[in-house]
Amino acid sequence: MVSRSNKVNPDLIRERQNCTFDTLELTHLLDGGIERTNDRKNRENFFLNDPELQSKVPSEYLSHKEKYEEAVKKAAIIFRKVQQLQNEGRGGMDNFREILGGQLGSAILKDGNPLTLHYVMFIPTLMGQGNVEQQAEWIQRAWSCDIIGTYAQTELGHGTFIRGLETTATYDPTTEEFVLNSPTITAYKWWPGGLGHSANYAVVVAQLYTLGKCYGIHPFIVQLRDEETHHPLPGIKIGEIGCKLGMNSTNNGYLGLENVRIPRKHMLMKNSQVLTDGTYVKSPSSKLTYGTMIFVRVVLVQDAATYLKKACTIATRYSAVRHQSQIKPDDPEPQIMDFLTQQYKLFPFISASFAFQYAATWLWNTYNNVTGELETGQLDNLPELHSTACALKAVSTADAARGIEILRLACGGHGYMTSSNLPSTYGLVTAMCTYEGENTVLLLQTARFLIKIWQNKQDIQNLPTVKYLETALTLNNPFEKSVKWIISALQQTAASKIDLANRHINDRVQAGQAYETAWNNTSIELVAVADIHGRTIIVETFYNTIQSLKGTVSPQLGTVLEQLLELYAVDTALKCSGDLLRFTALEGRHMVVLQAWMESLLAAIRPNAVGIVDSFDFRDEVLSSALGAYDGNVYERLLEEAQKSPLNEEPVNKSFDLYLKPFIKSNL
């Protein structure tokens, strides 16, 4: 109907001409060097240029069932290509990371991959919890995709509290088998990706009973479906859980078990064992599986940053192309990015995406250090790492989700279109607030660590994320327009709030409440405590990163990074102003200074906004957005996307003759 030109929108050309720094320099910095940029681009070419992975009709127009079928088709192609890369020695974890959970994977299967859990949970669990013989037996089969597995832990009735899982695995010494059962409806497994119709095996987490005693939850390998026919095995009640806000191609499933017998050796026995006679042999340490859980949270902080960058790219380019209203009468309609309120919706989240990326990098390094120590038997830094990962996961996913919605709303009605790709981006990110540890639950775990530290500051000097607590309470640095002041103010605030919450717990205990009751009654404050502690770490890490980059980047880029740091810091301070006014030297009259500082940063970033998001270097296929494409041909693309609707294939839909015409004629 309308043919799209290949010309770049003139507004974007002008924005790019006016950019004051080298966007390629920033791209390489964010990728971690030119080689990694090249690797990424090669990987993108390898997958995204494959005609087998293109679709004529966007998946949102398909029925739920068709979406699943297309997803299986593409998933099989994707994993064949991953295997090809491995076989050619062009493999590496980046491929898996990008294809399984990263942006590349979501560019091909926008609404989830039904086979992801095979690689992300099934194989790692076999590796982490199987003993040597089990690894020999299962990992090769799984790795070569001879079997397809998933990981079934969450039940209808239990997610957060895994000790409460109800599925049972009862050892029968007469046959040397475990008998698995779902004793109630709430014991049905619910949520595992690929469980519905894709996987034929699962690691099932169940309460282990042997010789009449329950030993708590343990992992078992359970065959779900016949390897040849794919039919569910006897006693396996299985299906998918239905439509969701997002991730409708992940084939999340349910599983009921009715006297399902598995060989004794299907219990994963690296940590604990049941001997043939039924004797339970305990694990030497229960902290060994701690690492994976933290690992996934580290990854989520990075994902939050990346998805936020994606939404920033879409909304910023659109705001450069869209013209609307007037600032002065008789002036032409300005780019909407010239409205200060629009800048305020965009730029703080651009700065937040840098903040989260740097927090993720720092957390990743910390994770590697601490897990390195674990192998030498050193466990001292594990609680702090756990606490930090909880807080950063909670803050970054919550802020990224909120940010993506604000950015979507900043695109007006067009942001509500699926073809903007903002709705499904939100759908993926808001899910992160719940899975791998619900955010409120995680913040309370951080708070537990902080209160413990507060009550016993003995070794605090060796704990980098909390050592500020030693002195922060007594700090009262006079207000100063600097990031350093903001960091000290956030630290003082966090310390003051921890102190106050701790006193409130103690007051309640004094008044006769059990400690746990007092804890619950103080938990609103405790969540806030962990939240501000997390933000303090993020601002400080951003600051330290920018300091460490000084001299290694061009002065032009250095200036831009400094502006983004300042914007993130001052925006955080303004959002926490109630706390800062209460607990620090900040006074009402200083708020005008902070506001003016923030506004001056918006103005400073304005000319480089498009350049900054260009540096994120998302391929159009990855952005997958009519509003965000590099060429800025927003309106042509919106119309072009609309043409893909199957409803638009016929001038008259059959519902006219079936329903509408009879209705109209009945009224005459």
Added chain:
Amino acid sequence: MVSRSNKVNPDLIRERQNCTFDTLELTHLLDGGIERTNDRKNRENFFLNDPELQSKVPSEYLSHKEKYEEAVKKAAIIFRKVQQLQNEGRGGMDNFREILGGQLGSAILKDGNPLTLHYVMFIPTLMGQGNVEQQAEWIQRAWSCDIIGTYAQTELGHGTFIRGLETTATYDPTTEEFVLNSPTITAYKWWPGGLGHSANYAVVVAQLYTLGKCYGIHPFIVQLRDEETHHPLPGIKIGEIGCKLGMNSTNNGYLGLENVRIPRKHMLMKNSQVLTDGTYVKSPSSKLTYGTMIFVRVVLVQDAATYLKKACTIATRYSAVRHQSQIKPDDPEPQIMDFLTQQYKLFPFISASFAFQYAATWLWNTYNNVTGELETGQLDNLPELHSTACALKAVSTADAARGIEILRLACGGHGYMTSSNLPSTYGLVTAMCTYEGENTVLLLQTARFLIKIWQNKQDIQNLPTVKYLETALTLNNPFEKSVKWIISALQQTAASKIDLANRHINDRVQAGQAYETAWNNTSIELVAVADIHGRTIIVETFYNTIQSLKGTVSPQLGTVLEQLLELYAVDTALKCSGDLLRFTALEGRHMVVLQAWMESLLAAIRPNAVGIVDSFDFRDEVLSSALGAYDGNVYERLLEEAQKSPLNEEPVNKSFDLYLKPFIKSNL
């Protein structure tokens, strides 16, 4: 598979037994009297018990095209039933309101009705903007649904700024016709509901050209499709705009016009006319169409309240049924509503739904008074009404959308299920933040009124929503734990922020900026000004309403309403604490008092939480939520809903043989 019992969940039975007030009394109060409750129930029975309106497969499993076809089918049935009620004299605006935009309509067509705009915009525009002859010609045809219309204003390139619309209607005196064109891609109409494939007529808003001159935008009746065949007429390029975050059955369409000729008399000429010779005759007043715009915003405040109530009902009942974790070791898993953090997610939004409902009722009354005055030529109170409607629409829709997301997240993973009905509730409400005036744009309109008033306080005593500005700046009431104090503090804060923003505009003008540039550069503050003004009105209206109910409700209910008022007030104060600390007598040490007050209110409301949401009296079909049903059989319903997925009809999906098995076997 699992058959659901009809028993009510024992937790809910206990909650209902412990409720301290008569839920029926509150239901009648909220409905506006027992008669209106009965009317509502009769209406619900009439529509929801109709077997023709049931579906076997929930619409979320259908393809986009099938969703549309089912929507047309149901829409025709619904409107036939509406006509039946009218014919039987059982009509009334409540039927239209509830079926077209209300909860009853969304219970039948969860994701929108393709014929709504016929009643909501097409007919009202004919009535409001057609002259007597035009009304005679068109309204009967439209009213009897002989023709189906829509309202085409927004274009790809213009939404907010309607003066910028590009569609042209050029008068040709030789044939006495208008010639309509879309001169650019951005001139394409985009968004009108039902435009895609449903309507055969539209009111098209276009720039009127006659005798070589442009007279700005005017409405024209344009036939889109042949009345018999439904084929698009020559020059009509039409289709649907594609998938969206929500409202996927509304058939939002696009429309390009290429030399489409319509008779002169198809211009709606109540206000302005073009004579046969092309002479343009101006409208006596351009403010006459102002009313409809305000009316829709008034309705949206009510809708925000209702959708928020719906989400509160779902999340509260689920929180009473769901057990998880432990507060004390060895204690049984508590209802998650016993976690203070959960109460903090639920109860403030319950209180907000009352606040918004009372604000909507008050605004509705004000609207009726002011439009009554309009008919006598009195326009003095129109700007204040406009300002108030803008602020209340923006605050209530933004808070309701945010609240629904918080409530959804409070239901954990299960809240992410479509069968919770929380995702689509959010999809409908977040759209309200954009349509009928984008929220930031509306808040800036309120700010414009407030700044004008601030600069000239002459007649302020006669303007009830702003008269507080006369004295509020100098108020400095010492802190007191009372709603009255919070209202005065919010007023003082609003006045202080208006004063400050006004000074900042003036400073910028003094420094040489044009007033409009200064306005834009102060706009972040101006948005905040309007926001706090809106909140001030909402708290005060809630307070006044509860005062006026005293003596008319039972003491038990009175206590509950007072608690809800206090919770809304103190929650607002805590969320605005940065401002209150800055501009009022509130000091840091008082924050502890506010926090304790808020926590004591959560505790007070806890025993009545289920009773309060029961009083909202949503039928299960209206809630349409596995998590929120009256009987609380959450897990049975989740499983039951999953069984409706067409993917679960077969044990093995065809994708196994087509894609998965070849993939697995290729790896051996």
